[in-house]
């Protein structure tokens with residue numbers, strides 16, 4: 352009898368443990384910013400309809416588990432992994448995913464990956480009308496192997512990009528400098544890419560792929576004014592790779608929760624990248640996201656005759672921030688004013704030697720894990736009114 356009770360108890364405990372773990376790993380709380388919804392997206396994923404190893408509904412279930420708002424399925428338009436089992440149809444994976452996602456609050460975007468193994472290399476085209484109409488004249492064999500023609504013309508390589516333009520797609524450069532790419536070309540931004548820019552075709556670049564930050568891509572994004580993207584490019588079950596962290600994602604700041612809203616936001620470059628404990632964004636979005644996540648409040652206090660100011664720092668999000676604070680007053684306890692502000696954490700900072708209370712005080716804040724360029728962390732000046740106790 353007692354044993355049975357213990358067994359039941361341990362089952363309940365396990366269930367609770369799994370529940371807690373899931374609550375921690377999934378449905379990450381990230382606030383909206385003024386005027387925009389913060390939507391969680393992954394715009395690069397594969398299924399068995401190209402070289403992935405899962406069925407499209409699997410991608411939908413993963414995304415629902417992870418609390419995503421939007422995903423794009425982007426099969427290689429020039430490769431079939433299972434031609435005997437699956438008929439070539441690059442709209443099919445999108446259609447299957449869309450049906451599984453409908454009425455579940457997850458948006459699905461139709462896309463393809465244009466994947467030549469010579470410059471311009473891999474690019475995604477998303478927000479498509481038809482994923483099957485992309486010309487692949489540069490391919491010799493697409494069945495379970497990737498064989499390009501011996502002599503390639505620029506026209507053959509350009510043709511799928513012109514099709515993307517015809518469909519008013521959003522085209523982004525995927526994982527620049529991928530393992531087998533020509534490493535002698537350190538820029539990786541060729542005259543082909545310049546032509547894509549001039550034609551208004553190229554709009555984004557994957558700065559983070561499979562959780563890996565790419566400084567070449569980040570520099571490229573800043574130099575050519577491209578939208579920053581962070582995608583999983585997952586081909587298998589996503590879970591083992593991110594068992595100890597959250598799934599990497601692109602945060603899209605959209606005026607409305609719709610496919611059109613997401614497209615408008617991406618074209619306006621309103622994104623932030625969230626991978627591991629790092630964030631990457633342009634200064635404007637970085638500032639808005641930090642200010643929506645973390646609040647500061649300063650109160651004057653008399654600590655046994657010692658005048659101090661207590662600054663309460665509160666994180667309302669599930670994001671982690673490594674902060675360094677500078678003040679003209681001495682900061683108690685935190686060396687160099689450095690502190691880690693975990694998810695939903697509140698910390699109190701004491702400013703001392705405040706011999707004469709001012710009306711307001713200034714803090715200079717550097718957020719070390721929030722990049723606004725490849726060489727620069729988010730930095731802001733904060734004017735805080737000093738309130739009565």
Ligand SMILES: [Zn+2]
Pocket residue numbers: 397402403427586
């Ligand atoms: Zn692939």
Ligand SMILES: [Zn+2]
Pocket residue numbers: 464466473525526
């Ligand atoms: Zn690729």
